[in-house]
Amino acid sequence: MYHLSSAAEKRARLSEGAMTTLIRGRCVLTSAPAGPLQNAAVLVDGPTIVDVGPWEALRERSPDAAVVGDGGGIVLPGLVNTHGHFSEGLVTGMGETLTLLEWIQRLIAPVAPHLTRESARVGTLLRGAEMALSGITTVNDLFVCSPRAKDPVTPGVVDGLEELGLRGEVAFGAQDRSDPRPIDEVFAEHEALASAAAVSRRCRFRLGIATVLAQSPELFAASVRRAADAGWRVHTHLQEVREEVVASRQEHGLTTIGYAARSGLLDREIVAAHCIWLTDDDIELLAAHEVRVAHNPVANMILGSGVCPVRRLQAAGITVGIGTDGPASNDDQDMLEAMKSAALLQKVSRLDPTAMTAPEVVRMATIDGARALDLDGVTGSLEAGKDADVVLLNGRTPELAVIHDPYQAVVYSATNRSVSDVWVQGERIVAAGRLTRVDLDAVIDAARELADGLAAAVGLRDDPHLVHPEVIRAAGRGADAGSR
Ligand SMILES: [Zn+2]
Structure with missing residues (x-):
């Protein structure tokens, strides 16, 4: 029910000039019946995945789509x-x-x-x-x-x-x-x-x-x-x-x-x-x-x-x-x-x-x-018709430079440093490892100020059960903070 009604409809949408993107990987882990695909891509049109398949075929079909990924990384569902x-x-x-x-x-x-x-x-x-x-x-x-x-x-x-x-x-x-x-x-x-x-x-x-x-x-x-x-x-x-x-x-x-x-x-x-x-x-x-x-x-x-x-x-x-x-x-x-x-x-x-x-x-x-979460109709796998919730892991990193088994690479080798791009409903919220919608520096400044106020109001940094006593002493608080 989540597949578009016909190939003709797909082509019509693609030709409307809507923003299309090809997310390309050395491997695409679909979490769908298609299984893992080698040298493949995900074709995204607006908020939706319209196709998942071999890179060359999708490139030929959608030559004007923007391409993200150099073909050396791993693409997986959000x-x-x-x-x-x-x-x-x-x-x-x-x-x-x-x-x-x-x-x-x-x-x-x-x-x-x-x-x-x-x-x-x-x-x-x-x-x-x-x-x-x-x-x-x-x-x-x-x-x-x-x-x-x-x-x-x-x-x-x-x-x-x-x-x-x-x-x-x-x-x-x-x-x-x-x-x-x-x-x-x-x-x-x-x-x-x-x-x-x-x-x-x-x-x-x-x-x-x-x-x-x-x-x-x-x-x-x-x-x-x-x-x-x-x-x-x-x-x-x-x-x-x-x-x-x-x-x-x-x-x-x-x-x-x-x-x-x-x-x-x-x-x-x-x-x-x-x-x-x-x-x-x-x-x-x-x-x-x-x-x-x-x-x-x-x-x-x-x-x-x-x-x-x-x-x-x-x-x-x-x-x-x-x-x-x-x-x-x-x-x-x-x-x-x-x-x-x-x-x-x-x-x-x-x-x-x-x-x-x-x-x-x-x-x-x-x-x-x-x-x-009862959201498997819209997310959780890379399949035509689902929302484009997609992650690209960068293969040009020390941890993912060599990939023999993409599943083991994702679970044991990848770190958050490997995450290059993230899309939610086709919106690229992380691009080249940076958030696109919020100013992280401003968030950090605001969070520090609020956290300081919260810690002071509750006395969190003076409690030796929460913060190690040597840290409390180093901050010049509570010579009598006691030991556990
Ligand atoms: Zn919990």
Whole structure:
């Protein structure tokens, strides 16, 4: 259904003088049934891919198209980041020795009330820039902050994504247990974000639930009801750490997944981050409800959370995408690093180099990620009729100078330094390694100023659990900062 109706129509569109581009590679990884193509190209007309095939044939067919790529690099679908938090955009690189619950208590919760629409916008610009420069074209975000009914925060995410040109699934990670709020106030924030997304070019709203246990039973029930009534898709975390499963069993007599299923949450279209601590029953429930999973290997390793049983999930028919997770738990937004980490974590934890392969990782980071977000009709693979979300990796770099197997080159050799060009819906948002739509220097200046203010307001740089004591001493603060 996404193929243009006829070759004649294609030719007509091409001859209208619309902007056409040929993106050329030594190899094109399509993530489509066509598989990998050697010495091939992607022909883009306006926002749409019109053909993918041999370079010479496409060149002959479209001699006037602009050509990007010297034929020595790798072309692949725009990468789909299935889980992140722009709310952490200004608090990166702290608290490396904390477990998840400690890290939430010491960093995420104290920061949440200080976030504003402007800091959301700037944090999104900064981390969205990092994402785009690593080949990400679609991001699924869960912004955790205190709701502000009169002055909503989360539309700042849509502002930032629109400026960058990224495609986004946007959600407000609502919670009210550690920070009690009237339910109306929480829903006003959801509604404000939904309205901002509705008038955006490339954002779509999801109902966010920070975690099931972070919501009061009243808010959780209201969230499930509203998602059903409004037909909203959902974004949450599920069973990231063992403590969560124990707490859920104590409170509800069920794992979080069992409780979420009983409450009706899993009847919604839902993407859940992590899914690490799972029983066989949990996996059956995830499969039966077609829950899609976002696997975040780097954050899981930094926080010491555990290893997602990716193969068991996939064997049960569950779609698993890859995420960077937030910039405070990762602590970067480099999708190529997350992809390499996904393979390495499975291999070393199972003591088995066949535990995950490069073609599987590329599939997870592209078409499976798009499927996880219910966007596989428009992105995630290079096929005629789909939106032109495309990445070109430069072959004229030390790391990609020699390519024997393009899948292994992408997953193990490429770095964000290799990303040369990125298109979203045919719009070139990165050209020759530079952002085209925003002034990165200005974003960096604004981010530093806001981050300094945030750190001072919350006292982040004086907490020896977040910043190493010798750094605090070197800054002349807290000779009495103590040791851990
Ligand atoms: Zn997360």
